[in-house]
Amino acid sequence: MPLIVMCGYPCSGKTRRAEELKAHFEDTTDRQVHTVGDGALGVDRNRVYADSQQEKDARASLKAEVERKVNKDNIVILDSLNYIKGYRYELFCLTKHAQTPHCLVYCLTSGEDSSSWNKNREAAEQYSQDIFEALVQRFEAPDSRNRWDSPLFTVLKDDILPLEAISDALFKRKAPPPNQSTQSQPLSSTNFLYELDKITQDVLMAIFNAQKTTVPGDLISVPGATEKISFTYQTKNYLFTLISCLF
Template structure:
């Protein structure tokens, strides 16, 4: 169920700590299954990935989706990767909120010089080039215990013993954070809700574009299925209407209505307020 996010410089000992935590949980919590998600599992060629921002983003997305897929009520997921971007750690935090599960962050704290020494001791296929290593160190965003997504935070120095029991208490004895509206899935109120919303909003856009061909600013447009009128205060482009439609659909999915007949009026009201 819980998620453990490791982070640190390249060659800071993250994989070592992941394996230590896995062994500790297996020895003391025999009913727990452990999943270690790592970029090593995907045969990632590190230097090529971190030299290409697009590929790096794809790898992060793959790690996130794998961790999300494995999260459940019983198992522990350990994410062994650099996780050096605070925005990505925030995304992982949102995943745990949506899954109603606790999480923690383990920061493998080490000086860049010592991490560089460890990197040079690696086998050549696993070694970061100095240019890539320096770039990752420069871009590293250290976890901050005052932020929700980096709490609880365990800072582990190179020569420290891993505080395995404290980490397990944070994972197993702490209530998960309550889901907020942005991370909680809402049940649709009607089996044909999405279909009706798509149809009604598309018909509204078609009616507005047709009316603009003959109408003038100040006219009021009749929309199929709506009792309210669309106020044509200016010329509106199709791309602008599509953008407003996407925003309305996103909002309405989070706040579904029982009566789909209300959707036409709701969309007209939304357009009148947004385009005024």
Template structure:
């Protein structure tokens, strides 16, 4: 589900905007909308925000709850302060990994107005003065030039929520490309991993044995490879195994159809690594 990250000072109107957006999706689109917030996660805000360890655990709960629901359909709204840019970056990485879009809605309410709204709440739902001031002091406002805060919708207290624009940002925009290291690439053949492991180990064994009778400058033939390893210097087993692990990691992310090329590719990789 695409992720909407609410952001703002305490009592800045985030939950009201969440209700507005949820109502729009339910009445004007065919998308489902799920809201994850502090109350649904069983978080007592005055207790949590008074203790850094509890606050970190609470953020972990919210993040985990959102991650479990991330997909390419429907909408998740994370209704919380989300006031730390590092946490918003973690959420951005999560949506990248899930290959689903996101956006940030910043309730840009002046501090004095947010404080007035907070004072008007029921006592059980009100931030204490100490907690309110501390959160305002630590607040890190979203910036549109940061990729994890973009697209960013800043909404003042008298502004209409741009629901259609938010919908377009979530469903008519491409998701951020995932980091290559987080993508599970399909293997090109059922025995690909077996052959990758077998042929690279065979090459390492051949090189270790060949060095017993060769000298630096010799070219070593490797079974299954057209190219030869140019032994510019001696290579011990530990270094060869390290090069082998690097090659295996890279090749898993870039599988090939013709596994007969693996040995030659590994030879080329070794030559480049020991230059």
């Protein structure tokens, strides 16, 4: 079922909006609603966002948790910063692979408002000022012209959440069709490498044997091919190089 991606500055009201969405869908549908976020995974924000590798690992954990929960029966809300457009694209590809709709809810606030809300939190839940300012500076705002940011619902701090419009976007819109990059590729045959090696050696040996009685310009037949190849000095030199590598 659909994925709702929250997005916004730190302390921009994302969690409050996610809770509104969860309550709405629990009241109006018979589907399970799962919220995935930093809090649920026990992420220490100041420690994680101060280290690029730890932040990358945290994003991977959130994505993996979303992937586990997205199915035909659930609604999943990803309550995190989601401030990197490349990461939002990965989430979009995830929904294409699962063949389910998604939407983005952007909690738009000023840096001043978010900073004030951050300072009014309990000390254990606050971002340090350095981390807060760094995240605001790195923030890549969503753009509805990007397919991975669409449909986009931008919500100001005093706005009423457009619950019906979000519901329509999720349940009355077809899922994006999967493409080659998001579909699971069939596994290769277990003896693929053996067959490839055998065919390669057969072709090389056919050319090697033919060149004993062939002069440049003659055509040589090779196993498994309908067209013949023209034998040249370059062919001969290349052949000896290949054979020396194989044998």
